[in-house]
Amino acid sequence: xxxxxxxxxxxxxxxxxxxxxxxxxxxxxxxxxxxxxxxxxxxxxxxxxxxxxxxxxxxxxxxxxxxxxxxxxxxxxxxxxxxxxxxxxxxxxxxxxxxxxxxxxxxxxxxxxxxxxxxxxxxxxxxxxxxxxxxxxxxxx
Amino acid sequence: xxxxxxxxxxxxxxxxxxxxxxxxxxxxxxxxxxxxxxxxxxxxxxxxxxxxxxxxxxxxxxxxxxxxxxxxxxxxxxxxxxxxxxxxxxxxxxxxxxxxxxxxxxxxxxxxxxxxxxxxxxxxxxxxx
Numbered sequence: 001x002x003x004x005x006x007x008x009x010x011x012x013x014x015x016x017x018x019x020x021x022x023x024x025x026x027x028x029x030x031x032x033x034x035x036x037x038x039x040x041x042x043x044x045x046x047x048x049x050x051x052x053x054x055x056x057x058x059x060x061x062x063x064x065x066x067x068x069x070x071x072x073x074x075x076x077x078x079x080x081x082x083x084x085x086x087x088x089x090x091x092x093x094x095x096x097x098x099x100x101x102x103x104x105x106x107x108x109x110x111x112x113x114x115x116x117x118x119x120x121x122x123x124x125x126x127x128x129x130x131x132x133x134x135x136x137x138x139x140x141x
Numbered sequence: 142x143x144x145x146x147x148x149x150x151x152x153x154x155x156x157x158x159x160x161x162x163x164x165x166x167x168x169x170x171x172x173x174x175x176x177x178x179x180x181x182x183x184x185x186x187x188x189x190x191x192x193x194x195x196x197x198x199x200x201x202x203x204x205x206x207x208x209x210x211x212x213x214x215x216x217x218x219x220x221x222x223x224x225x226x227x228x229x230x231x232x233x234x235x236x237x238x239x240x241x242x243x244x245x246x247x248x249x250x251x252x253x254x255x256x257x258x259x260x261x262x263x264x265x266x267x268x269x270x
Contacts, residue, residue: 002264005248008163012156019152049196056223057153059245067245 013061020066020106023054028099035092047095048077054102065105065116072126072133073098079134094132142259143167143184147177147203148192148221153244157190160248161255164264174199178206181213187259189218190251193233201236208237217258221246 030047051074058066073095080091105119126133144161146154149172158168169184171177174195181189189207193200204220207213217239222229230241239258242251256263 002164002249002252004163004264005160005252008159009156009248012159016152016156052194052223053150056244056246057150057156060153060248061156064245 009062013063016057016061017063017106017110020058021103023050024099024103024106027051027054028096031092031095031099034095035089044077044081048074048081051077063109065109065119066102068120068123069098069102069105072123073102075134076132076137079137083137085137090131091137094136097132142187142255142261143169144255145169145171145177145180145184145186145189147171147174147180147189147195147200149173149195150192153246157246157248157251160252164252174203174206177203178210178213181207181216182210185212186216187261188255189216190221190255191218191238193220193222193229194224201233204233204236204238219251219254219258221251 027047027050030043030050033043034047051070055067055070055074058064058070076091076094076098085091101119101122105116108116127135129136144166146157146168147170148154151172154170154172158170161168169180169186171180172195177189177191180186191200191204191207193204195203200220200222204218207216207218214237218237220229220233220238220241221244222241223244226241226243233241240254242254253263
């Protein structure tokens with residue numbers, strides 16, 4: 001990689017990480033809005049957009065583990081939306097679970113951790129999860 | 142070179158802007174489709190990096206307008222999106238995009254695509270061997 005680009009990425013990554021917790025807090029607030037049913041028509045869409053954006057941006061900053069967590073998170077939101085579910089306990093619990101995971105990983109990244117074997121193993125098991133996989137939100141035929 | 146980055150994600154704009162400026166390029170930003178067209182017309186960039194998933198699905202509209210406008214139609218557009226390459230590449234190319242790149246972006250590949258589209262030599266390419 002171009003050394004200049006590498007240097008810029010490293011510098012910018014630190015700033016991005018420093019602000020990430022705040023973004024995750026905002027995402028948590030959006031989820032709580034869904035839970036309480038006190039929702040604007042576009043709350044679900046805003047949450048989906050926030051996760052979709054985080055997925056794309058974090059990876060560009062070199063934070064692939066964040067992107068990897070956002071993938072199943074976004075898939076669950078898509079599946080819930082397709083099933084006509086835009087609130088409720090099951091969805092909000094699942095969202096909070098992903099946000100907690102993102103928070104935990106963010107703290108580890110800030111602390112300089114680079115290996116996320118356990119989280120990756122957990123993500124590999126998500127398709128078989130009864131509560132936090134896209135299939136959990138799909139309607140039975 | 143002069144680059145317009147049109148994306149509603151300001152974090153991404155900041156990063157790509159910093160990367161391009163570190164290579165000595167001039168960078169303009171637009172955070173929605175309407176702004177993208179105005180900046181493209183006023184600043185005449187050499188290349189445009191355009192997110193097609195800006196709010197309201199307006200990115201594709203911006204691509205169409207850029208390609209239909211006499212002042213901007215010849216500017217190569219690199220479409221960037223977190224949506225899959227397979228889903229969008231053919232459609233975007235038909236609409237006039239020069240290339241499609243899926244997010245997360247690799248900063249090196251992003252710069253390489255811009256150099257390729259503008260026909261300019263990559264900064265630091267000789268030093269890298």
